[in-house]
Amino acid sequence: MNAWEVNFDGLVGLTHHYAGLSFGNEASTKHRFQVSNPQLAAKQGLLKMKALADAGYKQAVIPPQERPNVPLLRQLGFCGSDEQVVEKVATQAPQLLSAVSSASSMWVANAATVAPSADTLDGRVHLTVANLNNKFHRASEAPTTEAVLRAIFPDEHYFGIHSALPQVAMFGDEGAANHNRFGGAYGQPGVQMFVYGREEGGEQRPARYPARQTLEASQAVARLNRVNPQQVIFAQQNPDVIDKGVFHNDVIAVSNRQVLFCHQQAFVDQGALLSQLAARVPGFTPIEVPASRVSVEDAVTTYLFNSQLLSKADGSMMLVLPKESQSHEGVWGYLNDLLAQDNPISELKVFDLRESMANGGGPACLRLRVVLNEPELAAVNPAVLMNETLFITLNDWVDRYYRDRLTQADLADPQLLREGREALDRLTQILTLGSVYPFQR
Numbered sequence: 001m002n003a004w005e006v007n008f009d010g011l012v013g014l015t016h017h018y019a020g021l022s023f024g025n026e027a028s029t030k031h032r033f034q035v036s037n038p039q040l041a042a043k044q045g046l047l048k049m050k051a052l053a054d055a056g057y058k059q060a061v062i063p064p065q066e067r068p069n070v071p072l073l074r075q076l077g078f079c080g081s082d083e084q085v086v087e088k089v090a091t092q093a094p095q096l097l098s099a100v101s102s103a104s105s106m107w108v109a110n111a112a113t114v115a116p117s118a119d120t121l122d123g124r125v126h127l128t129v130a131n132l133n134n135k136f137h138r139a140s141e142a143p144t145t146e147a148v149l150r151a152i153f154p155d156e157h158y159f160g161i162h163s164a165l166p167q168v169a170m171f172g173d174e175g176a177a178n179h180n181r182f183g184g185a186y187g188q189p190g191v192q193m194f195v196y197g198r199e200e201g202g203e204q205r206p207a208r209y210p211a212r213q214t215l216e217a218s219q220a221v222a223r224l225n226r227v228n229p230q231q232v233i234f235a236q237q238n239p240d241v242i243d244k245g246v247f248h249n250d251v252i253a254v255s256n257r258q259v260l261f262c263h264q265q266a267f268v269d270q271g272a273l274l275s276q277l278a279a280r281v282p283g284f285t286p287i288e289v290p291a292s293r294v295s296v297e298d299a300v301t302t303y304l305f306n307s308q309l310l311s312k313a314d315g316s317m318m319l320v321l322p323k324e325s326q327s328h329e330g331v332w333g334y335l336n337d338l339l340a341q342d343n344p345i346s347e348l349k350v351f352d353l354r355e356s357m358a359n360g361g362g363p364a365c366l367r368l369r370v371v372l373n374e375p376e377l378a379a380v381n382p383a384v385l386m387n388e389t390l391f392i393t394l395n396d397w398v399d400r401y402y403r404d405r406l407t408q409a410d411l412a413d414p415q416l417l418r419e420g421r422e423a424l425d426r427l428t429q430i431l432t433l434g435s436v437y438p439f440q441r
């Protein structure tokens with residue numbers, strides 16, 4: 001059956017700021033306390049969505065979450081009116097206010113892991129919400145992510161949505177950022193590769209930075225998503241590169257159909273893994289970038305692997321890259337050599353995503369890929385699909401509600417809380433989502 005890869009991009013929230021919350025994510029640490037521009041951030045994301053929709057790709061949007069997360073502050077013992085809760089945490093524990101105000105749900109590659117219906121035992125599309133257990137500011141995303149996904153994929157006949165795994169380190173799960181699907185046409189059964197950073201009790205693990213994803217979590221997600229066990233591969237990320245800032249696999253590898261574009265040092269036993277893929281994926285085409293051309297450090301600062309690898313009408317592929325890859329002479333030189341060589345990549349498309357990049361989120365982090373066939377696509381809430389009208393409506397909405405400057409100190413402003421709720425209330429009407437936020441219940 002005819003099927004497409006639909007890219008669902010996260011819309012940046014009103015409280016987007018730089019708080020250095022993600023140890024092991026070097027961009028997050030480096031930009032701590034810099035001034036952010038939430039309005040620009042949201043518009044940079046919308047421009048990418050619109051450009052890809054205009055180029056003929058199927059594109060949709062996932063809304064931001066309610067921030068600051070007042071119910072979470074109440075769970076931590078702050079009391080009084082909502083405004084008083086925010087005021088107290090701002091004076092007593094400002095870093096905690098940052099954490100509960102983070103707009104991190106924008107990186108929807110970490111929202112869930114998706115299994116297309118062609119791969120599942122019951123013929124439905126499955127999505128398992130990620131628990132994002134390794135970081136407090138991200139672990140709190142799961143309940144609203146689930147509500148939002150149910151509002152976007154409401155029909156249980158086509159879609160199975162699963163709650164996040166238990167919130168413990170043993171089941172740390174970071175969603176689609178550690179998942180790749182290989183195959184031919186999107187509607188045909190594929191091979192799913194689940195990438196993990198450590199195994200509970202295992203010896204091979206990074207020394208400096210955390211490995212966020214466990215093998216145990218990946219196995220559970222594969223079960224929940226009912227992926228045919230014949231179509232699953234588990235692969236370990238190279239712990240040495242996690243220690244160099246590769247906190248998710250999508251910082252060092254990206255795949256599309258038969259192609260894997262990755263760094264030479266991305267995986268443990270990479271040679272054996274590539275042979276296994278070659279045996280299982282018809283026409284498997286690895287494009288391994290040698291360390292002599294691009295170091296892991298340069299991969300981390302430029303995010304060339306955090307690109308989207310998209311199929312074009314003629315069967316060739318386009319890499320959607322962040323501007324940082326173009327500004328780096330060595331990396332840009334390598335990418336242009338790649339174009340000249342005999343491989344499926346025939347175009348480079350560059351976007352300015354500086355606001356998101358400064359927190360460690362490139363083009364691939366901002367999107368969740370959902371392969372859908374015709375009836376499944378027809379069952380998606382149509383109001384989230386990107387088109388000219390939605391683009392204009394969302395830009396106007398951003399202009400109306402978003403600030404163009406935000407620091408940690410601004411999070412204490414009770415007006416920000418009110419602005420956020422008013423904006424999200426309006427957004428749920430635009431996207432016909434119903435009541436998905438705690439403040440709406």
Ligand SMILES: NCCC[C@H](NC(=O)CCC(=O)O)C(=O)O
Binds near residue numbers: 018020104138362
């Ligand atoms: N896939 C990209 C995720 C980036 C995200 N950054 C952050 O949460 C940084 C937030 C801050 O430091 O303000 C993370 O590390 O999970």
